[in-house]
Amino acid sequence: MHTILVVDDDKEICKTLKGILGDEGFKTHIAQTPDEAMKKLKSENIQLILLDVWFGKDSWDGVNLLEQIKQISPLIPIIMISGHGTLELAVKAIKRGAYDFLEKPFDLDRLLLSVRHGLEHSQLHIHKVMATNEAKSWPFPLASSLTRLAATDARVLILGENGTGKTSIVKEMVQLSSRKDKSVLILEAQELNTLGNEELLGIERDRVVERVGLFEKAQGGTIILRNVDTLSDKLQKVLSELWDLNGVYRVNGKNLVPLNVRFLATAQDTFLSKAGLFFKEFFDRITLNYFVLKVLREHKEDIKLWIEYLMSFFSLRYQKFLKPLDSVTLRALQLYEWPGNITQLSNVIENAVIVATKDTLIAENFSLPVMMQFNNSMHQDLFSLSLTDARCMFEHFYISYRLSEENGNVSIVARKIGMERSALHRKIKHLNEKRIEINQKSGFFSSTL
């Protein structure tokens, strides 16, 4: 059920719209003041807003509110409601990003059409921005070899350390295959190990199928086997046989049931060096086409892309409008080793977005180890500079860090670091000028204080 917010200071209009939309199966909330509207936006999962252009008095009108809403929820379609003589305002609103406008008195069909189109539009838009986020598939183009393999029915094994995105890649491969609209079963090896033949292969009694097996349930589609390096000997044998036969014999079954299922799998990167520990037929078949994912610390250039992507992903999820990271914080995150790979990066960014109280993510929004690591890297970079420049950059970093701890409040920082407020202002001005100079000279990174 879609949820709509009606924002109008006229109680009667709100009631009428709530009634009409309710009859059409929409859940409707009402707000009669800007404050109420903003609160509802934060507390409810609003998917579309109907907003009166001539809303409120004094400095507030619908266009002001539209701008506020667009700041925190840029993707929610807003349909402006314009009364007599407010058409000009409605046009202004469209220019500022309103989706549509409706004139009072309402034409019922036109109202419902606009609402439905608005909702469809937002779905499309969200889909485009988030790609297949909800399914957690890969947000970037796949390597060409993987794209080529994706389109075939070949078994493919994706190897990598924990959290490198193996499952996301495999899901993306499904999306690129002709089976994308068919069933996809994601099976965890350790869970498979606990299942008996009846559950895996199905069972017949007197030629009647009593139970369909797990593998058969994916008929026509894809099975993703996660962590095949933990499959038991029994399962390795079951799978090898299934791949040989291209089908299964149900328990008590006399006839082979042909299986049209594509298998994709993931495993730790150490799997390849452990061939001797696995059933040969299984190992050879599963490693026929494999691809090893790099750990994040070995392709640091991708960290920026991931951060940008994850920030927009979580900003959408938590409905926060955040500015891009400043270069110091970004650099700190790029210098970190990310032992937990994308899983860790994703957790750190999600947490930072959740705790952010302003529109900018600052150092203190990130978990401490990341920033501690930054200190060490900072030292290394400083050694490439002259003593004067290094001192200057250290002061720059130090003040930038202290300011970020105090949300940019110069007076508090001055008190805490034992300086006069005006002296600190002068210092910041000086450091900002020096920073540009040093930056040009040595390519040293930093951002304006």
Ligand SMILES: Nc1ncnc2c1ncn2[C@@H]1O[C@H](COP(=O)(O)OP(=O)(O)OP(=O)(O)O)[C@@H](O)[C@H]1O
């Ligand atoms: N497209 C995406 N959008 C948002 N987050 C993502 C996306 N892809 C991956 N992640 C994050 O990265 C994590 C790791 O991805 P994934 O599960 O694909 O890696 P894995 O290598 O299979 O992990 P594991 O070691 O647990 O098997 C996910 O749990 C998720 O938090």
